[in-house]
Amino acid sequence: MSSNQQIHQRRLAAASRGVGVMCDFFAERAENATLWDVEGRRFIDFAGGIAVLNTGHRHPKVIAAIEQQLHRFTHTAYQIVPYESAVSLMERLNALVPIDGPVKSALFTTGAEAVENAVKIARAHTGRSAVIAFSAGFHGRTLMGLALTGKVVPYKSGFGPFPAEVYHVPFPAGPQGPSVAASLAALEQLFKSDVDPARVAAIVIEPVQGEGGFNVAPAALLSGLRECCDRHGILLIADEVQTGFGRTGRMFAMEHYPVQPDLIAMAKSLAGGMPLSAVAGKAAIMDAPAPGGLGGTYAANPLAVAASHAVLDIIAEEHLLERSNVLGARLTAFLESRRAQCPALTDVRGLGSMIAAEFADPATGQPSAALAARVQQAALARGLLLLTCGTDGNVIRFLYPLTIDDAQFEEALGHLDAALAQAAQALMQAA
Template sequence: MPTSAELHQRRSAAVARGVSSMIPSYVSSAGGGTMTDVDGREWIDFAAGIAVTSVGNSAPAVVSAVQEQVAKFTHTCFMIAPYEQYVAVCEELAVLTPGSFEKRSALFNSGAEAVENAVKIARHATGRQAVVVFDHAYHGRTNLTMALTSKVMPYKQGFGPFAGEIYRVPMSYPFRDGLSGTEAAALAIGLVEKQVGAANLAAVLIEPIQGEGGFVVPAPGFLAELAAWTRSTGAVFIADEIQTGFCRTGSWFACTDEGVEPDLITTAKGIAGGLPLAGVTGRAEIMDAVHPGGLGGTYGGNPVACAAALATIGMMRELDLAAAARRIESVARPRLEALAAKHPMIGEVRGRGAMLALELVKPGESGPFGPASDPVAAAAVAKAAHEAGLLLLTCGTWGNVIRLLPPLIISDDELDRGLTLLEQAFNQEETPS
């Protein structure tokens, strides 16, 4: 029996059924743009741990920094006995995130924790309660962040009741709504003014490019108009850059491409080369509005994770991984566009940098939200790719989007091989179900 099959038997007896995996293989090693399973099979990695291992799964600089820190101390809890590594990460965040104003940061463990704390901070700073989020949004799996998340299955089903004072408005989704950024912003703002009331608004929370929701890129101008209106109300504009941040979209942060400087920005995923770390960074007067002791957590800003983050940021600077993301797009997008021209089931190619997607539809069919989605075809293409040795993910409100998130250090050969496997997977599914 293959080792992966043996591990799967052990998993079934020990791991909760609610924790699922994309492929049946178990990883033994990974690096660059590939992963190897316990049976010796190699996979081209177009997932990067959901945009986490941007510098690779075993980058020497990160490994060395972690080993050095582990030998010194693994934990003290920054709230009890502070250490330089936490401060250094916050200093880097102040420099790297959009905006030239004075900033402060607080560190946590996961993206969901960062989002939850950003909402806490905004509510405390404004003295208001209402939070506006968007259709197709994904912000996490805690009780509050489930309320902020749009998609019910699998994230929210059966887990309520959820936190209150959360209001959802339409996202700019050019492929489906056909609106300009100005039109989409006016629609969202109008609904907030009528259904929530600007005077009650603590924060507007948005992903500059939506992740789990389908890599939805809003129309130009949408984010800027939304941010300007939010500030005019005295509310806080929060950018959730957990998936888009740290060079993924071809800039250090996706907001930069739209000329937007968020009041608060949440980070995680790519920040620490695979170790759990997250942050909230923002205007000093907003961040410092919270009383001492109001923010924190036992493991938040763990020294080992901070050491990994500092090494990761150093690699991103040294290797110019923002430019690497743009190079990945320059190679991948023409091939994806050619694939779309060949296969009518591909309704749109979209994304930015190394965050690219294909939305699959049923050609010639319409639904209540525009082109009829085809999640069956998306699942079939993903399965064919997995069987051929390409690791990629699906996403989207309707499960009909194939997303590409390769490590930013992927080699030209690995990228080419992965794209070829993707093309072959589509060739197997020329007639969607």
């Protein structure tokens, strides 16, 4: 068995540096919320493959579903020879999404594909071309996804030009961000100065921004956007790639709001680690593209579809929506209780188990990526995997499997407690 260092040297020689890698160790096996590296070290996984593993690593029901499908067939290309399991999955998704009336779906492979196809569907339905997104939003690494994304470094640097007719307005993020009124006013100003609303096909928004820092969209913002879309014949697209399938304590984050989107893009935890994404929406809108206008060679991969059926069963049978709220409340209470001892921890926010901790320099109030990284590295040294995010890189997000048991969750909080204390002590010494 090769050591971590040996594989690391091979990776540097073989892999493009453009794919950034956080850890300097390599996974050997995983189970629920635990990872082991090639040298046998154990880690508690609060990264979840970037929100992909709401049902944990290798859930027995997911494994069984994939194994059963392996004995039937692994690929036909759904758009060549379809299969019932994909049809029944779309039926299940249509029944789950918070959209009234007849709903239809289309299956794809990645989150970026789902977002791009939602834009294609919106353009086909409206006959319009322009799209509006938000600052600090993240919608994928393809060119249209990057055009929609509201953060330059590292995602957009060096990759332009991007597709035209994509516009951004400010997102009302946190106490230092613009107000909802200011965001909606910026949208109206955009209509006056940059794009006629009659040319806008869709407004795309994450109900809770992922890479942007787990910023929760205020209800007033979604209500204002819905009114604006209805007034101008614009479609409202909810990017639920990171927020879906129980992460916020509901199946979809849009269920927290008093309005509904026209289209929902989903991926990540849809299939328990298998590559699968989808767009669901009002049937009349989803039917706008002509036959052949949507698809993909690996779209609706049968192994991923089988896994997704298992994931939906697990969420219902193991009451993971309730579990998400319980764990999120426990984590939030813990973080709030540590703010006095760790003054660099300036904000705790989120919905359900989509929780974030924000860090800033107590002396200046300025966002501090260094402090967030210090906590992340201290936790990693204790065997706890955490991810950072945010426009300034100063936010730690928590993406543990919702299937984690209580004992391991408490163990993780112990590691986090020590990491926060270490960061606070270092800050005091520096002062």
